[in-house]
Amino acid sequence: MGLETKRLILREWKDSDLEPFAALNSDPEVMEFFPKTMTLDETAAMIDRIKARHAEDGFCLWATEEKETGDFIGFVGLGRPLFEAKFMPCVEIGWRLARSYWGKGYAPEAAIEVLRDGFENYGLDEIVSFTAALNSKSIRVMEKISMCRNPDDDFDHPNVPDGHHLKPHVLYRITQRDWRAKS
Numbered sequence: 001m002g003l004e005t006k007r008l009i010l011r012e013w014k015d016s017d018l019e020p021f022a023a024l025n026s027d028p029e030v031m032e033f034f035p036k037t038m039t040l041d042e043t044a045a046m047i048d049r050i051k052a053r054h055a056e057d058g059f060c061l062w063a064t065e066e067k068e069t070g071d072f073i074g075f076v077g078l079g080r081p082l083f084e085a086k087f088m089p090c091v092e093i094g095w096r097l098a099r100s101y102w103g104k105g106y107a108p109e110a111a112i113e114v115l116r117d118g119f120e121n122y123g124l125d126e127i128v129s130f131t132a133a134l135n136s137k138s139i140r141v142m143e144k145i146s147m148c149r150n151p152d153d154d155f156d157h158p159n160v161p162d163g164h165h166l167k168p169h170v171l172y173r174i175t176q177r178d179w180r181a182k183s
């Protein structure tokens with residue numbers, strides 16, 4: 001169960017992930033493009049939701065571990081967002097890593113394997129990714145894994161208050177057909 005890349009293991013969540021996941025979820029720099037940081041209880045509830053999705057879908061936002069050290073570094077994986085938007089229902093690829101692991105190409109390395117799994121093993125027709133329009137780091141990851149943005153898909157996130165600087169979002173997509181052509 002789970003996935004593996006050259007430098008990373010994407011696996012099911014363990015009890016020992018709670019503490020390092022709560023630490024990165026409470027880091028204002030990691031959470032710069034979310035409306036707020038998360039408490040320990042909110043992090044525990046998020047892990048429970050991810051585990052439930054895993055049981056239902058087979059895929060999930062995987063707990064991600066650095067092979068060299070065995071450190072938990074964050075998550076990369078697939079989810080089914082639930083808010084109202086014109087592109088719903090969809091399967092989303094997402095990522096969130098602790099700051100000390102940024103800049104090593106870990107998110108795109110894991111994401112490439114997550115896309116392969118989604119298309120080859122789950123037969124998904126399309127995978128999307130979205131983020132606040134200001135989140136250039138996440139947008140770089142989308143571009144590195146050959147996802148494409150159509151400005152017509154840009155949207156205001158319904159869960160972010162009107163007028164908030166994080167409300168405008170961009171949507172990137174990749175279809176199975178395009179993924180096969182590019183792989």
Ligand SMILES: CC(C)(COP(=O)(O)OP(=O)(O)OC[C@H]1O[C@@H](n2cnc3c(N)ncnc32)[C@H](O)[C@@H]1OP(=O)(O)O)[C@@H](O)C(=O)NCCC(=O)NCCS
Pocket residue numbers: 029030031033094095096097098101102103104105106107108130131132135136137138140141144
């Ligand atoms: C987005 C994120 C997962 C990228 O992961 P990563 O493994 O660092 O990805 P990369 O190494 O490919 O770097 C992607 C870009 O991030 C930026 N970046 C990398 N390290 C950085 C650092 N230490 N400080 C500032 N920016 C950095 C660079 O622009 C880089 O692009 P480049 O390689 O063309 O220079 C990571 O920055 C993160 O967890 N951010 C917070 C959570 C988040 O915003 N998640 C997405 C929400 S939708």
